[in-house]
Amino acid sequence: MRGNRLYKTFINIGGVLILGLLLSFFITLFINSLPSIKKYGFDFITSKIWDPVFEKFGAFPFIIGTLLTSFISLIISIPFSISVSLFVAEYYENTFFSRIFETLVDLLAGIPSVIYGLWGFFYIVPIVSNIQVKLSFSPTGVSIFTASLVLSIMIIPYASSIAKEVIKLVPNDLKEAGYSFGATRYEVIKNIIFPYAKSGIFAGILLSFGRAIGETMAVTMVIGNSIQLPKNIFQPGNTIASIIANEFTEAVGKLHLSSLIELGLILFLITLIINLFANLIIKRHGFEI
Amino acid sequence: MIRKILSIIGFFLITITKLNAGVELTGAGATFPYPLYSKMFDEYYKTYGIKVNYQSIGSGGGIRQLKEKTVDFGASDAFLSDEQLKEFDGEILHIPTCLGAVVITYNLDLPKKIRFTSDLIADIYLGKITKWNDERIRKVNPGLNLPDLPITVVRRADGSGTTFVFTDYLSKVSSEWKEKVGRGTSVNWPVGIGGKGNEGVSGLVKQTKGAIGYVEFTYALQNKLPYGIIKNKSGNFIEPKVESISEAANVKLPEDMRISITDTESKNGYPISAFTYILVYSDLSKANDKMDYEKAKTIANLLWWMTHEGQKYTKSLDYAPLSKEAQKNAEKLLKKLNFNGKMLLK
């Protein structure tokens, strides 16, 4: 870096800040989880019981709830994300139509989580309740499935915006070559664009996944907040983020609070790993987002 | 340029900060009395100009924030146990403000209110009774055409005094419940989906056919939800009403007001009734760092007002006012309030 010493020192503060931020997050979470880490050790992750009265805490139902809702929402969202990105970057690239569409998708991304929760609570929950009745499940309306549905809509813009950028990057001459061989659009997409862009698309999907894992407000309003392990996706459940939001301000016992913070630590680490992974893939394939 | 403007605005705002002084109180806790406190604090502000910021984060939250000294007073439907009291670095007073009740609400189309016995409620919440047309429910409700619907159990997702009162009742009437689950502001529910606050539970029940939930009486009334008639300890089926709730408190009250009146001995008392309390350090200097004599005096006056003049707002909002004896005990407790030894009320 060029410049005088004052400048360099000043700017280096920025670096220290970034480094310090993540590190201090981890340290704070870790230190405050120590009481429950000491008490439960590794069993915390496998224990199914969450009992504030008898002071027994286990993270398993929430880890499962988090993973279930995130995976299901991801699977539901993928066809939509890819369609959106193809729509904007391929079929209608650079048209007025697609620009309006992009603006609308951005709007989808900008809607606050709590409003998704409201919408989910009033519109989606009754629909799922009817489905549950038809499948002879308890018509709670709120469930793992409901949360996954709402989540899937929320995370579409994340994957689609990255996928769209990567698809746009596919060199035109490669595509032209394909067309000159008589390939249809579909074949070009399938055999040229996808292989070229697949790591970018994958990274975008990972980012969507990371977002789904940490989502709080929308989930907590439609998931049912059960502390038992759900037996199927049409039962109510809970995620790590949701139970922290529910119980954090009220946890009276030291162990209760520490267990909630340990849950936060676990969430932090899972999100860290996923985002790191996504980032590495993007780096490896030579483009930046 | 932009930064200059921003810093000017910043300074301006911080100056307003200094101008905006005046006693403001912060309290947190129970959701049950929130409508009443909301009305009371609004009236208090209109009369005396004192701002009270009360956030209904749940009884568990009120206790915790009181302990962490982030508020001036807490509020809870649950009174503190002896062990819990030991965790505070000063004496905590339980000032009763009114009486409330937990009612069993449900989402069914029926011409009459359902009658429940204590063991029915316990077993539904234990997950042992799963359908509305179960033999045992029908036995207590002859003539009522109960549908073949599954019972969707709803309970609180957050820590709550309402839960404390309800589980306290269940622990008294069902030894299985006492052993398996116990009582607390948050418990390990065997079954059920969770709603946030009384609002969340009543919302969920309203949305789900065949749901059953427990909420504070006033919330059931506000939401126009049906609620059940419950058999009390004396064998009478009592409908929750302001009168029957007050009746439940018609028992010998201890001086520190830490009493559970669920499953009441009172003959015509509604069996799931309870006092709700404002929790406060008797020596207010211990409450938090920002406390001073002025503020402490304000709190003492506020609490006196709430237990006297404020009581006139209870009935119209469907809360039961303090009985004469409860009020007398409250006065004795309030007179203990001091700031570092200096008495606050004569």
Place this chain on the structure above:
Amino acid sequence: MKILKDRLFKFMVIFFALLILLPLFSIIFMIFKNGFSVINLEFLTTLPKPPGETGGGVLNGIVGTLLLVFFASLIAIPLGLIAGIFLYEYREKKIGEVLTTFVDISQGMPSIVVGIISYLWIVKKMGHFSLISGSFALSLIFLPIVAKSTKETLKMIPVYIIEASLSLGVSYPRTILKVVLPSSIGGILSGILLGISRISGETAPLLFTAFGNPFLNFNILKPVSSLPHLIFVYAISPYDNWRKYAWGCSLILVIFVSLMSFLNKLLLKKWKIKF
């Protein structure tokens, strides 16, 4: 056969893409339908009334959100700029790459974790809930956004501009400050708008920090209300007038977010930035 597959695929892509407009329009419709009638002058300028009483408004939430965002910006924008310049200066070096990854990871941090951290760092130390702790929590989300967009925009400034300035005798720090930054203002502003739009809708980090307040509050050391918080608390309450507040707040928020998005588009167009 090939043509059939091709047509079918195109149809599916268009179908799925347009399908997402359904929930979008459903949400917008829901908010407008329920919120439109609520918004009037009283709603925007008075404080909430106790349950059961008609009238009142959400001034505490509106002012609260503005204050929270303002102070979060005061913290996050300058620090984010410095962090962004750092990432730019070291972009070729290993440390720059590593820290850029850190920033990317921070952007994906769940807001509830940010709330826990802010509670432990600020609220516990201060001894009470406050506006400043809420702003701090929001700035933790805002900062990485500003840093990243600063870096990306700076990267796009052609080297010859810097070289030209240096060859005229301007010192390097001055070049960055007076030449490069001003020309990047479009992209940086875009990042800021994005950040503001994001943090004004956040609820989770405020649950444990700003606490809420039925009164107006300008004091940074006292608790404060916010629009997302009001929505969360009032929407599922059994009182009609409170539920109406929630819808009105939702409408205000959505309009605000759309406005930010629209401004952003204008900005990108005007400065012809391609990200």
